[in-house]
Structures are given as C-alpha cells and as structure tokens.
Amino acid sequence: MPESSADASVLVVDDERDVADVYALRLSDEFETRTAYSGGAAMESLDDDVDVVLLDRHMPEISGDDVLEEIRACDVECRVIMLTAVDPDFDIIDMPFDDYLCKPVQKTDLVAAIDQQLTARRYDERLSDYLKATSKLALLQGEKRVESLEANEKVAALEQRASRIRAEMDEALASFDDIDAAFKEIGRHPGN
Structure with missing residues (x-):
C-alpha cells in the first residue's frame, strides 16, 4: 500500500x-x-x-x-x-x-476520486489492525489483573499501537470530511 x-x-x-x-x-x-x-x-x-x-x-x-x-x-x-x-x-x-x-x-474531480479511494483503502486496513489490537487488549483485560497488565511491556506496546492506529483513523476520517467538502464545492456529492 x-x-x-x-x-x-x-x-x-x-x-x-x-x-x-x-x-x-x-x-x-x-x-x-x-x-x-x-x-x-x-x-x-x-x-x-x-x-x-x-x-x-x-x-x-x-x-x-x-x-x-x-x-x-x-x-x-x-x-x-x-x-x-x-x-x-x-x-x-x-x-x-x-x-x-x-x-x-476533469482532472481535479478525477484526482479527488482517486484520493478518496486511497484514503478508504488505508482506512479499511487500519480498522482491521485496530480491531485486532483492541480485541487482544479486551481479552487480556478480562483475564488478567490490572497490576500484571501495567507491568507487561508487550501490553504497553499493544496499547500504544491501538492509540496510534486510532489517531490515524481519526486523521483518515478528517480526510474524508475534506474530500466530501471538495465534492460538495464542485457539485458532485453522493447525496445529490
């Protein structure tokens, strides 16, 4: 990708x-x-x-x-x-x-459509990675004591990874909002 x-x-x-x-x-x-x-x-x-x-x-x-x-x-x-x-x-x-x-x-419309698809593609992969990370964290939180979770470096790394992916997804969503605004500006919007 x-x-x-x-x-x-x-x-x-x-x-x-x-x-x-x-x-x-x-x-x-x-x-x-x-x-x-x-x-x-x-x-x-x-x-x-x-x-x-x-x-x-x-x-x-x-x-x-x-x-x-x-x-x-x-x-x-x-x-x-x-x-x-x-x-x-x-x-x-x-x-x-x-x-x-x-x-x-027009070129601008075509580039905007391609960029939207690239953003969607990145978002899909990130969502999958985020769900994998948060699922593992939820399982561990349900099985382990808080003290042992806090002391484990791998759990800390997994939490950091989940936070980073979440931030990337939030950024991707902001990109969708920007692209949506651009489509509205040029009069091409799925709702039109």
Missing part, C-alpha cells in the same frame, strides 16, 4: 487509446500511471502494485463489467472506479465497483 498519493499506482483501462492516454497523462504528475487498451490487457497489467483501476464499461471482446468481475475474483487488492460514458442504471446496484464517474471528467 502506498505511503502517499504520489506513491500510488493507477491503471487506466479504455479501448480508445487516445482517451486512456489523455487520462494517464493528466494523472502522471500525481500518481504512477499505466494504461491498458482492452479488458485482456487490463488483466495482464493488473498486479499487487496497482492501487486504483480506472475502468471503461464499453469495450469490445471483454466488457468493463466483465473485467470488474475478474478483478474481484482474483487476489489483487485494488479499488475500482468505473470511468465511462455509460449513464448509470439500476444494474450498478449489484456491481462491485468503488466509485462511478461519467465521462468527461
């Missing part, structure tokens, strides 16, 4: 080469970018280094919908943003994407 947005890798998938190249070029100063010009090429390019996939829905041979299903079926942990000219319909309800943007998309 990237330490910052600049370390993140984005795979742009579109059968229209010019469109894929333009989006990749727009994003290249913010992220590491790759391009794939078909569904098959997307699956060949996809690996554990890809953090976010920008995926067109209408492609010949293998549709973006099918590529999305293949991505979710493999062991690659990445976020998927559908970036398409296809207006959403009720079929999107059951689709396992993380965001859906209708073309054309």
Whole structure:
C-alpha cells in the first residue's frame, strides 16, 4: 500500500487509446500511471502494485463489467472506479465497483476520486489492525489483573499501537470530511 498519493499506482483501462492516454497523462504528475487498451490487457497489467483501476464499461471482446468481475475474483487488492460514458442504471446496484464517474471528467474531480479511494483503502486496513489490537487488549483485560497488565511491556506496546492506529483513523476520517467538502464545492456529492 502506498505511503502517499504520489506513491500510488493507477491503471487506466479504455479501448480508445487516445482517451486512456489523455487520462494517464493528466494523472502522471500525481500518481504512477499505466494504461491498458482492452479488458485482456487490463488483466495482464493488473498486479499487487496497482492501487486504483480506472475502468471503461464499453469495450469490445471483454466488457468493463466483465473485467470488474475478474478483478474481484482474483487476489489483487485494488479499488475500482468505473470511468465511462455509460449513464448509470439500476444494474450498478449489484456491481462491485468503488466509485462511478461519467465521462468527461476533469482532472481535479478525477484526482479527488482517486484520493478518496486511497484514503478508504488505508482506512479499511487500519480498522482491521485496530480491531485486532483492541480485541487482544479486551481479552487480556478480562483475564488478567490490572497490576500484571501495567507491568507487561508487550501490553504497553499493544496499547500504544491501538492509540496510534486510532489517531490515524481519526486523521483518515478528517480526510474524508475534506474530500466530501471538495465534492460538495464542485457539485458532485453522493447525496445529490
């Protein structure tokens, strides 16, 4: 997982080469970018280094919908943003994407959507780590005397870890608030 947005890798998938190249070029100063010009090429390019996939829905041979299903079926942990000219319909309800943007998309909107997905990805991992740490602490607190817990260096380290993760999650939530405010400012908000 990237330490910052600049370390993140984005795979742009579109059968229209010019469109894929333009989006990749727009994003290249913010992220590491790759391009794939078909569904098959997307699956060949996809690996554990890809953090976010920008995926067109209408492609010949293998549709973006099918590529999305293949991505979710493999062991690659990445976020998927559908970036398409296809207006959403009720079929999107059951689709396992993380965001859906209708073309054309301005660079600032695209960067904000990618940043939101990177933040969500970091938050998910932190939440899992936090729950593991606090679960262990709760078990020990239920079984051990306070004095023995306070004297144990590993328990102290676990408490510090849980506190650090909690602070990181609070920071991530603040990032969501900042991103939410940016989306409201540009008029793109899930509630609109």
